[in-house]
Amino acid sequence: MTTIFQYxxxxxxxxxxxxxxxxxxxLHKKYPELIRAQVFFxxxxxxxxxxxxxxxxxxxxxxxxFATTTAVxxxxxxxxxISDLDKQLSKRKGILNTH
Numbered sequence: 269m270t271t272i273f274q275y276x277x278x279x280x281x282x283x284x285x286x287x288x289x290x291x292x293x294x295l296h297k298k299y300p301e302l303i304r305a306q307v308f309f310x311x312x313x314x315x316x317x318x319x320x321x322x323x324x325x326x327x328x329x330x331x332x333x334f335a336t337t338t339a340v341x342x343x344x345x346x347x348x349x350i351s352d353l354d355k356q357l358s359k360r361k362g363i364l365n366t367h
Contacts, residue, residue, distance in 0.1 A: 269292065271307060272303045273309070277310060284342055286319035295353065299328070302326055304311070306325045308324075309322055318338045318339050321336060321338045322342060323335070326353055333360075335353045336347040
């Protein structure tokens with residue numbers, strides 16, 4: 269699976285990229301039909317403490333999957349976003365297997 273990282277309004281972080289890559293690799297082992305992941309890390313301009321956003325778009329056969337989470341830390345947002353994508357993939361797999 270190809271992973272593309274984009275950092276918006278923040279410096280690029282090798283540690284954050286590596287942690288995200290490891291989490292996405294676990295998802296890829298569970299769902300080998302995944303082709304590509306586009307990961308966006310953004311800093312929102314809001315007065316709320318939750319300003320760090322992670323957006324991930326997955327390419328797989330069928331419609332693309334997308335999830336986004338805003339949290340206090342990028343790591344937390346990334347883990348929650350991947351968890352949401354895992355739920356979406358499990359639902360899609362259940363639908364595809366019943367037909």
